[in-house]
Each structure stands twice: as C-alpha cells, then as structure tokens.
Amino acid sequence: MAVQGLSIGGSKSPKIDYLIIGAGVIGLSTAYHIKRENPDSRVVVVEKNPGPGMGDTSRSAAMFRVFFSSRVNVILAKSSVDFYEHVEKRLGWDLGMRYLGYLFLVDEEELRALRPALDAAERLGGSYRIIDRDILSKQGFRVDLSGDGEALLMGLPNIEAGIFIPRAGTLDPDSLVRFYEASFRSLGGEVIYNTGVERIVLGPRKPLEIPGEPFAWQDIEAKGVETSSGYIEAGFILVAAGAWTRSLLEPIGIDPVVNPKKRQIFVIRASTKELSDLLNTRGYNEHNILPFTILPRRIYIKPEARERSFWVGLSDDIGRPYRLEEDPKPEDSFYRYSIYPVLSKYLPQFAETYPETMWAGHYDMNPLDGQPVIFRVGNIGVAAGTSGSGIMKADAIGRIAASMALEKEEAELFDGTRIKVEVFGLNRRDIDRERIIL
Template identity: 40%
Template sequence: MPDIDVVVVGGGILGLASAYYIKSLHRELSVTVIERGRDVGQGNTAKSVGGYRQGIFTSYVNRVLAETTIQHLREAEASGETSLNMREVGYLILLDENRLKNVKTVVETFLKEGKAVLLSPETLSKTLHMRTDFTGDEEAMLMGLSNIKAGLFAPRCGFLDVEKVVNLYKKRCIEAGVELILGKRVEKLLLEPENPLGIPREPRAWQKVRVAGVVVDGEVIRAGKVVVATGSWTPQLLDPLGVDCFVKAKKRQLFVVSAEGELHKLLTNTWDGGRPMPMMFFPNGLYIVPRISDKAFWVSLTDEFGRGFGLDDEPEPSYYIDNVYPPLVKYYPQFLNARASSMWAGTYSMNYLDGNPLIFRFLNCLVVTGASGSGVMKSDAIGRIAEAALFGKEYAILHGGVKFEVSRLGVENRRVDKEYFIL
C-alpha cells in the first residue's frame, strides 16, 4: 500500500500548479508536494522576471499555454481571489534591419490583427528617449549594434509579481488539501519490481518495474504515482534511472540598476498619452524591465555560445560590466556610469528543441519540466495538462474551456509548432 497516492517532487510554480489540479480534480486522493527549499517557489521560479506575453506568439502551443494562463490569472485578480500586481506596460521589441527582414510577415500579421503597432525610430527616440542611430559610432559597430529600424509594441503584455502567483497556487493547494513537506530533498526515485519475488538484487532486468516512491533522509515514502517537477534539477533524479528528460540547465542573470537623476526621469517617463515605459527587448539579447515601484531598472542579456550548461546560480558582477553595460549605454546613454546595485542568477530548464515544456509519462511517473524561459506565464495551463497526462486523458481542458491535446507536449507524439517570433 502506498503511503501517499500522488507525490509531487518540487514545489516550484509547475509542481504547485500540477499538485493543485491533481488534487482538485481527484479529491479522494492524497497529494503531497516535497520541496527541498524552506518554502515553495524559492527555486528558479523566484528568479523570474514575471514577464508575460500576449498577442505576439506565432506558435499555437505558445499562444494557448500562455494566453489561457494569463487570462486565468487576470480573472483570478478580477474575482478578488488574489492580487498579482499585473502591470500591462506592454512589450516593445526593437527591430534592426536583419531582425525586421526575418520577422516581416509575422509582424504584418500582428499588425493586421491589431495585436501590436509599429513605431518609427523617430517616435522611439522622441517619446522613449532611446538612441536608434549608430551611424559613425565605431564602438557600436564593434559590438555589432545596428540602427533600429522599428519598434513593435504589443500592449497586452507586461509583468506580474511572481511570488504572488506562487502564493496563489500555494493557498489553493493548501485549501484543496495538498500536503506540503518543506526542507526535504528527494535523494532518489525508488525503482521496484511490480511483483517482488524476494530474491537478491531485484529488480532483475526481466521484471516489470514501477517507481514505488521516493527516498528522503534515507527513508522511503511510498507513492502510487510520482510527479517529477524539479525544473533544472530534473536530470539529477532521472539520469540514474536511464530516463532522458531532454533539458539542460542554462544560467540566466539579472541586474538591478537604481534609477536616480536622469535614470529616474527615464523610469517615470510616460508616452502615448500616459503609458508607462514598456519592457524593451533589443536585437542582441539585451532586455530592460522598468520597475517603477522599485525605483529601478532590471536589465539582462541572454548569452548562448560560450555559456556552458550547469546548475551554477552565482551572479557574476563582471558579466554586467563586460557584457550588459556596453550595449545598454549605447541604446540608453542615460545609463552612463550606472552600476548594478544588486543581482541574481538562476537557470532555465532549457529545452533546446522547441523551448516548450515537456510533460511525459514513464512507468507510473510523470515528468513536468523544460519550461525554459516562460514557465510562469504558462503555469496554469501546464498544471492542467500535467493532471490530464498523469491520468491518461487525451485532452486537458484549459482555462476558458480550451481543449488541448496532451500528447503535443509529450515525447513520442510531440507536436509543437515553430515559434517564428523568438525574443
């Protein structure tokens, strides 16, 4: 007999959302989340910017996962269940000639559908005080910066308070009767024969096996089903079993720059009849998040080649100085001499094939990982799909009654259509 019907390993946003939908749709089952941190949501979820994107995905899967989740969160706010501080500041995607050429057709579709508008370089410099012309600037050329030809502004995007989303699902879990075990690390998943024979060295290769439970502090917690939602750490639990989860940990860093003087003016600048400064994504991986309530900008730069895989989450002050600051001050000279007052780093559980989550079963186990850089904005949908996948359903019903074929995010029959608009 299992001690617990469903054990969810990992109390990040995906483990919590999964546990909540499993418990709320199967009230008769006991569901326990085991999290090694002192509280839930302290892993990579806590490192997130909380950015959300609506209206500017080309892939059906991205659109459905993110937009049903965001709509769900909006309605949770509107109903008074929670306050997530959703700030619809919009995403502004800066396009140089190259980027514009690559996404031209997609941009035209967004414009036609009224999901975004195109801003001219003149508007960008006049209203958002950005530098768009690097003609004759040798340093900018050395850095590979080219003139900004346009800015695509999508008004329905923004950012929210991630810890409030965590608290929402934590509260829902507790109210639904999910047990949370905190400060306990699952050392391994226990593989056992389905029908033990009591012979040495079981399970033998010819025996049918199941994941009988998890090992914590040397003790076995027996479970009917196990959900592995350990984000970037998932290979630690699955590699020993010979199960590939197709994700690698990639470090991502954020730097906080206090907004004083000229920078404060920029932070509190309004445009287009009173809009606050948008989140800005530049062609070379640099992005800027204006945080008026923190009197600061959060800045980051996504690096790929040369950034090895690994679970290291130590922020590197030199990364700001060497890599982030030089292009930042070119686009926004207001950042001249601005240093990072604080910083942190986390890891994406990165699925390099299509950047979308992996939700697949093996034996009596479900794996929920690979949300890459967009797990928070897709969390509600992922939780619902996890429940459906765990119980062998063909479809998950997402927020608003949207039917989603579970196998799309699996391994064997995976069908994630290409995203043409990658930031």
Template identity: 35%
Template sequence: MNQKFDVIVIGAGISGLSTAMHVKEENPDLSIVVLDKQHTYGQGNTGKSAAGYRDIFKTEVNRKLASSSIEFFKSIQKSKGFDIGMHSSGYLFLVRDQSPMDLMLNDLSRITKIESVDKDEIRDSLNISYDLDPEQSKLMNLQGYDKGYLGKNCGIIEPELVADYYYKECVRRGIQFNFGVTVSGLSLVPVNPLDYPGEPFIWQDKKIGSIGTNKGTYQADEYIMAADVYTTGLLDKTGIDGHERPKKRQVFQITNEKIRSMLTREIHTNEGIMPFTILPSHGVFLRPAPKFHSMWIGVADDLARDFSFSEDPQAEHDFYENSIYQILTAYSGNFENAELTGSWAGYYSYNTADMTPNIFREVNLTVISGTSGSGIMKGDAIGRVASAVYSGKDKVKLYNNIEFNVADVGVNHRNVKMEQLIL
C-alpha cells in the first residue's frame, strides 16, 4: 500500500501533536497525517513525564519557550474550559546561602516571578529538615538549606490531558492519525531523478522521498520528525544527525499518611497543593500527585547513568531503595516506610551540547529533538517554532506575543548558552 500526503508527522507525543496543529492552523488546505507505532497518542515519554512546569530557566531562549507555553496552557484551562489538570502550586528550590544555585536563582528573581521563602516556614510546613545529621551528611554528600526560592509561575500539569487537547484540535481541523504504524526508515531520492540505477549520486540534490513502515510505504512533500529518543536511530541511515542522546529517567510513586498530609501544604499559593520541590542535594525532586494521593519521586542522575537505550525501560527498585529512599529519609521522617505503589521509566532526549531543544530543517525534513527533560512545559512553543521552520520563516510570534528567532534553536546559526537548570 502506498499512501500520499502533503505532510507526514512521525510521532504523536506532545511535540508531534503540537506541531501538527500549528502547521495545519497556518496551512489549512494541507493534507497531514500523524503516524505513531503505539495504539494511540501520548504513549511515549509524554505519558511518562513528571509534568512539572516552570518558567525558571537560565537562558532566555528556554524562558521564552516555557513561559509562552505556560500562558497557552493557562488559556486552555481557563478560557477554553478544557481541563488539563493545571495547578499553579509553585516550584520550590531549597538552597544553601551563596551556593551557585542561590546566586543563579537570586539573579533570576529580578526577571521571573520568584520569591524567597524562610527555611523555618518550609520546615514547619513540609517537615523537610534543614539541619541534617552530620555523619550521614558527610557519608552521603548531603547538604542542609538556608532558604527556599519559590517559582510562582510554575506547578504541575497532566500530560495525557494536554495530549488529549492537541489530539482533539488536530482531528477537528482534519488531520489524520494512523496508529500502529512503525516507521523503519526514511529514503533519500534525487530531486530531479534521471532513472539511472544507484541514484541519488553525490552530485544530485536530494530529498526524503518516502518512508518505510510495517503498513507499507508512505510518501509526502514534507516530513516532520517528532520521534523523540528514536530520532537519531531513524535518521542515521540518511546521514542526518539527530543531535540527541537518551538518558533513562525513573519515577517512583510513594504514599503513606504523612505524605498524603504533606501533599496539601501549599506555600504562598491558594492551590491547596505543596510545590514541586527540589531537595538541596543530588537533584531529587518531590512531585505532588494529588490525583493519586501520592508523591512522585525522581532524579536526573547523570554520572554513572549510561546512555544505553531499550524499548521497554523498567524502573529499578534497588535504585529507589539504595539511593533515593536513603536521601528522602535523611531529609524527612515523612518518608519512613513509605509504600511504593507504582513506578515507571522513560527517557530524556538530551541535547548534550546545551540542554535545549533542537528544531531544524534538512532538505524537506523538519526535525524536533533534544527536548532535554522539559518538552511538556515547552510543548506549545516547540510546535509553533517547528511550524515556522517548516514554512521557512525566520521569526515566529509565540503565544504571549513574544517574537522568537527560530535560528536560535536550529543547528547552523544556533544561539543558545548551556542551560544549567535542567533537572
């Protein structure tokens, strides 16, 4: 079977969905199909996300991508009345005075909505200790904290509901979805074929001519790659670099009576939910999951976490018990004997060069990669920028009317410094 469209999008995660919607919005007459190997949308890393959101990033590029997406998500929830489980419950960093994190967040507090929170207030509210047992601290490289920084334009969201929103908007606009379609590769063909065997030759201009799948060949004028950690593997044979590498990331869902009570301890908000909290050591995060009466725990461990990749990654319970549980209980008795009620694992698609998404074009292919653990909170802007890249535009207006220079997140004229706030 040979199927022809104007545009084929590979991947129905938030990046592919948002891009498909924005491309169609700009070009209503195009026939667009979104292909995904899963049985439905949002089943890749989008469905495995911890889905915290924040506009607190070191680089302006990432602040723009996140803040405009957050504003768009708020508009979905408020004016469009589509529940995406968004709660502005804040993002709390616990830091030592004069530490690099203290200096960075203090700087950022001049340009983003961040306020300082007294350590006693944090301890009294969340029961997270700032004075740790010295022996255990020495052994485990743990630090106490002198204050908290609370990001106010931050919180939690439900990624499957965000995906649901985009999917429905895509369908309403006439975009076709073919699920259960696994793309095996992209074929390069000459732009002006001569019908000689062995084409394309080195001296011929080339383009993507078709893609092979388990359901036959698909053809389009334009292709959009939004396959996240599968991007590099799918592009390898074309000679196009995906500029991303996978790192396994795990989430552990825990609960007990004290944790359930902790979930409700709002700090400087009226949400009745504790903030997404980053402990002072090793980047362990506490993500309130009130819908499940639980807390989701995770960490972006780097050294000793290899770049290997498997189709069906599993959470490692010994990693939870030997590494994470020990850290949690050093900070708070609330975690003693917490019940582990669920766990899962996925991957961050890391752009190891600067921890910022790549959105670039090569022949008739637009590539989105390297969302670097923040693809949900930047998801709407990523779709708008990818749509502009697809159309060959230099600039795009993001949702909050901020002008964005698309080449900044491209490959050839990239203009991004290393993002230091990837967690």
C-alpha cells in the first residue's frame, strides 16, 4: 500500500523530503549535512544492514592523507581531515585518528617521474621528505635485489628512495560513521535499518491515471522505493550505496559511471622478533611505529600497533573484473601468489608468514578520473565513485552532495572553501587528474 512517507508496518507518516539509500560514511555524511542546512525537512536514511557502516565502509583500511598534485583532491581531503580534527579536538568525539605518515618506496625511474607532481603537491600546501635508501636498509627494507634471480625474473626493481608524507594516517571508520549517525539523529534525522532497497519506483510527474503509465511522452520522476519491508515514498532520492549504486540506477536508465571492484585485506600477526621490530620502526611518527607503507608493485602495509599486526593488501586492476558480490570473499590464493612473492622479497621478515584472518569488500570505482561522481537527474541524486578514498574525503563529499540535493550551485566546505557542485557531475565535470597514485 503506497502512502505518504512510509508504509512499513502499515502506519501512515508524514512525507519524506529526502531519502538517502545507504548508511555508509557517504550516505550518513550527506544526510547529516542536508539536515544541518535544512532543519525543517524530513530526512530519512534507509539501510539493508542492521547498523551504520556495515557494508564496505567497515571493510576499509581507513587511511587518509593530505598530499596530492590535484587541486580538487587537496580541497576534498584537507577540508575533510580538518573537520575530523575538529570533531576530535573540539567536539570530543574519538575518531581514532593517528598520524602515522605514508612511506612510498620507489625506484630511480619512478622517483624522477614523480618529481614534478611532488613539486605541484608542495605548491598546494603539502609537505614530504625523501628517505635515503641506506636508512631504509637499516630499517629492514631490502633495497637491492640485483643479485636475486627470482626478483629479476619477476621484474622487481631496486628501491632508490622513500617518499615520506607526514600529514597522513588512519582513523576508525566505525567511530566516524557513528559520529555522523548520532549527529544526524540529534537534528531529528531518521535511520531505518534491516531494510534493503529493491528498486526505485518511477511515475509520471502529473498522473493521468492511465494503466501502464509512466509513458515515454510523460515527464517521469522517482516516486519512492520498494524495499524488503514495504514501500517508501519520498520527494527526493539520493543513491549513496557505494558498490550497489549501479544495480539500483541502471534498471531505471541512469548510468552512474561507477562500477564495483573487489578489494581484499590480509592480516599478519607480528609474531616474530623481526616482524615486531619492523612494526616498531622509529623516526617517522610520535607513535614510533612503521608508517603506512607502499612497496613497488603497489602492495601496501598498514601497521596495527594495538593488534600487533600488519594489514596487507593490493589494489589490482587489470585481471580483476568489475563485479558486484553480495558477500565478497577473500582469496587465499591472491595473497599466496600475487602479494607474498613481492612482500617477502622487499621485507624478508615476512618469509613463511601467512594471514591469520582476511576479508574482502568493494571499491566503487570511477574509471574516468578516480574522483567522486555527484549529480542529479530530476529528483534522483547520485553520490558515488569514491574509488577507495571515501573515508578521507567523506565530509567534503557529504557537503557537496547535500548542496546538490538542496539545488545549490555551490557547496561550502568545513574550511570555508567554496566549490561548484557541477564540477563533480558528468556534463560539466572539471577535475584535474591526480599524478601521485599510491
């Protein structure tokens, strides 16, 4: 039975002005900022999981940095990280922020190629320093593979230097989504859990009560959504469903550009003295632990000091299909044959070590430029395509998506920066390409 607002349970309620699909970090950030800017509106978030951030947000490595060659990247990341610092220091909400730094290990050719991009990032306010290969060697990295036949066969380069980025680190994704959820609810926002959206329902803007409408000659709009618990009617529907975005929009003729791709994390316990010493690498941060480290071939290592472990992963592209998996499973063979051979060459401390646990999630990938896609078609909005950087940019994305939903031309970010919403759309997109891909 279709009623104003919710028909879940059969009870009638006031019409929903803004319905957000997805209670991940992007959906909740957007919902909060819509409600903050338009407090008299009724804003509802609907989520298939039993709690916030239980989709791909919770499966993220949850890293952030404020060092990019792209002006747009700097704007999004800096304003978001500034806001997270404000939440911790001024609002007293512990987000688990820790500045570990990023350590990007490069060969001679890559270092030379990156110099112009590093200079561009400095001009945009970023800072970095070069770590000499002799220092890296003393810290346990194997920088010279020239005498290793297997490494030669694999095409692994020697490490020439490390690029260390200090304003970078990690935070707790669960704390972040719970902050947005609590802040949203405190303003009168509503969240409906355990309710999956099955489809967006279209109808004519001016119904003529003709069987079979809407027809192509009518003005068509979204009327609401069919869910696992009933029908929800809303004036505006925003899809912030991450990897599930395409599955909701493609059936109604909207191409969101983004596609899901599986990503995996493998957890290795620092169970030996050699691994423990590596975890406790000094000289980079106040915590005296290894920075977030990216090896050649893009294998990353995230230290987890409290767990005494390392999170290891690799964002593979060619050969990894764009595919939505309702419950993605990690592949032991991916670690054994794609990660371990490289990891153990550059860091022999990992020899004969295998994950004690592992999990998988998705990136919602934007193959155009790796930046978020934020646009509307009539009364349907899209906020997706974060391509693995959703957490580090979530506050800025939420403010921009809220401005789009509220039909504003510009969004004002936390640090006062103003940016046009259309920059992130499809028709007038204007985003400079990032040259520092870690």
